[in-house]
Amino acid sequence: MTTTPDTALAPETSAEEVTPALDENVWTEPLDEEQSSTPPASPADPVIPAPAVPEAGDGDGEGGSDAVRRDAREFGAFARTGGWTFALMVARSVRPGGVPAGEAGGPAAKVSAKEFARLAGCSPERVMRFYRAWDRAADDGVVPVFEALVPGVDIDLPDADVWLGYYTSRSSGESPRGQAISAVAEAEGIRPTKALEVAENPTALRAAILADPGTAQAARHALLDRLEDDPELGEDLAKDIARTGELSKTVAAAARTATSVEFVRDLIDNGEMTTPSGDRVPAPEHVVAEAKQHLSLIEGLDEEDEAPYVADAQKAVRSLVTEAVESDPQLRAHERRARFQGKVRKAAKAFEELTLDDAADLYEEELLEQLETLQKAINDCISELRSSAAPTPAPAPASAPAPGDDA
Template structure:
């Protein structure tokens, strides 16, 4: 038995639809733009807009203003493409304007070269824009990106508020800038002292830095100041302990708070210094002597600052009473010191 299978009839209607010329044209134009970027549009300007100084009766080309009106855009936009082509022509990448006629094709550079020549904003031609462009090139980025950010400070603010990494980049940039900008330096300083939270944070960081500096001084110089202000050579054990604390602090991540580590290191060093002084009888005596002289000098300075030229204007009996009490206290101190003097040797007494 033969099995018969009826196959469906095919017709021209079931085949692929013919390619639209309009679609093909769009695809070709898209491909040109994908390969060349803005060069395709710059070519249209270069071959249609007459160079400066050329009269209208010398060429079928039109002015940038006329071309902009036909294109329904601004003359400034047309001129940005014109100038980009002009710069590229000077570098030998594209033909000069005089070599091009309306409708003429030309070999175009790759798209990734376009932004090297095209400046999308008029601000780039100003002094401010030139400075931004120069800084962008120094940082290894395209000037157009930096100019775009500079023209939209609200967007910059939003990014700083929302993104910690952007905030860190902004902080680093400000710190770099204030080195050469005294006005910004003063403005930031005023902002800090007027903001309680910042003022407290600065005081805390300053205290931590001072404490770390104290520990680092011991580790690097091998000397330390006693509570009374003497500078002595740090014992080996004390110096090693300072180095140990410093190594722990230096290993902290950049954003990690060193405050607690600094306090612990500082308190440890202070305690060890006191122990060092107390363990050495001669050093202990010298420490007390230094402390006494320091207190005496401060008291003397304060007393010397008192003036009595116009005492009759502010005199009160209580002042005399306090001075008399002070005189008695000084007398007692003198008596104690005299009594503490060592007795003279027998030969001297004879």
């Protein structure tokens, strides 16, 4: 690149020494300080802007730029309040259905959820979810009511953790079913949105149960907990199990094991034993001590190994109960009397349920002989019981007064 002689600078000549020629009849625009120190660019050379140099306090400096400080303030506000920040924007600016005609055009006029959503570039449904969350919180006294809020005016907001108790990002959370799911989710210490998502995708839940043993175990525990409040579910499960051959056998065996364990544990917990006739009487100390030893052995075993030990424990404890009954004369007599009375009542009930409306069709010689034999046995039993009863002493006759005695 070449320069004209009258503008070239000699190496030893400074820029301050070179000034444009002044003509009395020609006005020359003075050069500012920046232009005076920068040579003009040749048309053949592109002009490349110099990179911007951060001034003191910009970027990562101590003070930070206005944009950085604004971002930091907004981030901090959201970190402290979470969704309350957006809910406030909706609560102070939205009135469902719009503004009454008398308030239109006011300095603090609110808009409808549809208009607010249009301005925000989102759906009215999303806006109303924030609105309803604020409404629920206002009912609990957590935040001010809508009438106390003015568009553009900030207020102190609750902590971010409180927000999850009032807001759900899923429309299903607004229904009674969704509210029930959300309440249980909060009680279990998880976010309601997670539980609602699972409830909305039963096929996904089924896939997780089929593929993952841990999920299957969680589902099993949940079903067992629900059985207490849902008898219909229990009936459906029982029917499903009964229709499955191997599963029904497994359940029957498990039920027998559980009954045996309960028999031993009940004797220990209550200190009472059930006699063969079904009466509850205090258990001797040695019977309780023996039952405790069997139970401690069972509790130390795995579930798959406990079935034979449980059966042996129940058999051993029953034998101890029988021995305790036989060794006590009073208890033995009571047991015999209870068994006898039980059989008599059972036989009497069976005869009470018989009907002879069609006696002609029921007649059989062999059946009649059996009834006659039974009648003879009943008569013998009655005679035996009467003869074994202690005779009642006859009352002493009243003595007649002697002749001549005063009445």
